[in-house]
Amino acid sequence: MSCTKEKTDYEAEINTVVTEHYEFKEAAAISSEGYTISIEALNGTFYKGYNEIRLKITDTRTNENIHASSVTFLPVMSGADGSNTSCPHLYDLTYNTDDKYFTGYVVFTSESNTNRSWELYTSFVVNNKNYPAKQNITVQEQPNKNLNMTAFTGKDGEQYIIALVSPQKPTVAENELIAGIYKFNQPASPPSGSFPDPSQFSYTAVSNYTLQLDPRMPEPSMGNHSSINNKDLTQQSDGLYYGVVNYTMTGNWTLNFIMLNQNGKILKGTEVPTDFAPGVEGVKSDLYIDILF
Amino acid sequence: MKKLYTIFWTLFLGMNANAQNTQAQKDTAKVLEEVKVIAIAKKKIQTEMKMAVSVDEFLASSDNISFIKRGAYAWEPLLNNMSTERSTVTIDGMHVFGACTDKMDPITSYVESNNLSAIDIKSGQEGSLHGATVAGSIDLKRKSTPFSPEKKYNGAYQTGFEFNNKQFFNLGNLSYASDKFVADGSISFRKAGNYYDGNNNEVNHSQYNKFNTSVALAYKTSPFSAVRVDAIFDKAKNVGFPALPMDLWLSRAIITSASYKQLFQHGLIRAWDTKVYYNAVEHYMDDTHRPENLVHMDMPGWSTTYGLVSRANLKRGDYSAEIQLNAYHNLSIAEMRMYPQDRSKRTMFAYSWPWVTTRFTSVAMNNSWDISENSRVNFGGSLGYNYNRSKYVEFNWIFHPGTPQEKSRILPGLHASYQLTINQFNFSAGGGYGHRAPSVSEGYGYYIYNSFDRYDYIGNPDLKNEISYEANASAGFKNERMGIEAKVNYFYIQNYIIGRILSLGSPMNYQSVGVKGYTSLDHARLFNMALNANYNILQHLHWKGTLTYARATDDKGGNLPFIRPLSYQTSLHFMYKKIGIQTSLNGDLTQINYSPEYGEDQTPAYMIWNISANYSFNIKNCKTVLQVGAENLLNEYYSTYADWGNIPRMGRNIFTSLKFSF
């Protein structure tokens, strides 16, 4: 006797709105004076939000992997109005000796469209010679809401960006929640040297901040449902912020945040009501990121 | 019980004697059947008031059974005032587990009165034969026609109408028996509309539709052995549960088994019966008829069980025993899918039973030793092994981080009693000790909404075994004219499992007010008392009365919920030629010891008066009984202490039924 209704395939259920990417593929390739710079990202695509990148330099003639030095990476967005801005990124890439590539990250704050385009500026040194290179790239919308980001101005007047790094594919479970918190460093002096001047486009991961977390389901019928055993995000040695979020069921969740600086001062975010309010859309903190799985 | 043992062993002795003679074959047919039937406490599936009862109505006539009622259908039987987690409910020793997280489908809802021959109720550890228990066991005995030397057809057809809820039912069963082969079949349909309460108000969502059919085939493989295959199919559709926020769209069960039975003429082992079984239950709830629901939810559930039960009957001199091996494997799955108000948005999904496997094995033994002509000792024990695994343990980790995915438990049980008969008096005293494992919901349930206290319940895989210490006693007097018997039992239950409010966590279900987690109280105490009396006023005029009382408290002296207040039943039964007239009064006194902590309010006293009359006659070879009666004749508006959400019970109900049997 077969069942009247089929059981839910739980794996497929979570995959319906979330695609998890594991593989780094080439997202951009730049040629410069006999060298090819290959920039890899997950799924071979630059998405809005956090992207881990891997950069490899090969000698075009020998096809050999080159261990260059002083590899830099700078994304610049040009607007139709002539403005140039950047986004959080690691300027001086680090070398991963085991796997022989340079690694870094970039948090694109908007996707490419007709009014704005992104350009990657890199440079590296081989045999004491500096090789600059640039390449126009396309930044696509991130379809996975679990890698959403938000940009805002804190009460200290600084520009901040919070980007979700992990989990790509949450489950109804205790999930480790990883986010990057970045701040734009206002340039101290006007631009100098040839474009782009990195000092005009400098971002850093903030240190010793705390991101208080209150996850809730915003759906009116869920009555401001929340979960327990969540942990606020604190910074770990890799510079990212780690916490714990429990999702009690699949669907839309809002991660309500309150961001505190190293002195415990609130820079952004408000407490959300904790009462059960069936039929009412959940009230959000003024600092939040929506996710969906 | 003692009397039954006597009959049982007399029969076996009888079998031995018969087996000696040349017509052994003929007699074994009878013996095979009798062994089966007599080994249990046999009660006909009808009450004094009503001959066409439902399984629930029949169970209700037992003084240690009460019911939680969520509507007109599928009542949850409480044994010794304890819920179904604490008792084992089986069908011919087969374990079947409901697929509803809201207990809409107790096992008793998957059988029908016309495929049962008896219901065997054992109190406390005496019931541990079928598996670990605290409250006792309820075994629903299937009908099985004996082999017959000459070919025989038997059958019955019963139809009836109940006016209050326009219930129309048709029950039919047919059997064929020969020397080598027996076939039993039954079919039944019940359809009922909404019922009306004592104020003549319609109780919405109280309708039901039930279809049940069963078939059994037995073949005698030798004079002393037989094989038998059995199947029950049950389907309930469009069943309203007025006390719950949702109804049942469809519930289906298929319950199958194959067994082999061998009788032995000599030696210690007299009978050995082994059965393998498989059953599958599916259950789909429906909230679309409740406009008050803000959220539409799908809540399907599935429960699949396969198992083995093997039982041997032993006898030597004054000593007799039953040994039973039980083994089963169950997988319980229940899902919740909530639909957002904007249906284009993503649905929300969670498991309320995250694919929970239960494996259970036990060996149990009941012994009986006649130490003298008027005294007997019964003793026995069981040793069980219970294993649970939650496939999607991450659901359980939300409230119990890091709890192991698998959990094993050893469940011992012991009991002993002494029985003494002095002239017309009889006495018994006994005690028991036993463990039980938490149920699937208690261990692994996830946001299961309980509409009684309006909390979402979370299971706890780390719960300790519930440990019961039990004492029982009875005293009775009986002569030709009258009988009176008093029975008491007392349970001291350690690690009593119950839901407690969790200060953390917020509810998931829209109607819910908070979250409760299953936790263990240090202990709870339960006391049950029943007083039965009967008196033959005239040769054809009989009186019967029952008084029951129960009291249960938690470790702080607070009341436990669903404990029956002082209740009574008194009935008169008059027979004259082919006419029988019965009348009864029953009721509860005011519920004094209710439990606001567990969502109860005080239930006032009520009294119900019932009356019925039946007339028997023959149409050719067909025995015919016509019955007309009325329940709640005075149309009292009431609800009982165990009516979920205080839904009112049925008002006056006039019932008629007609039964033909040949």
Ligand SMILES: [Cu+2]
């Ligand atoms: Cu149900």
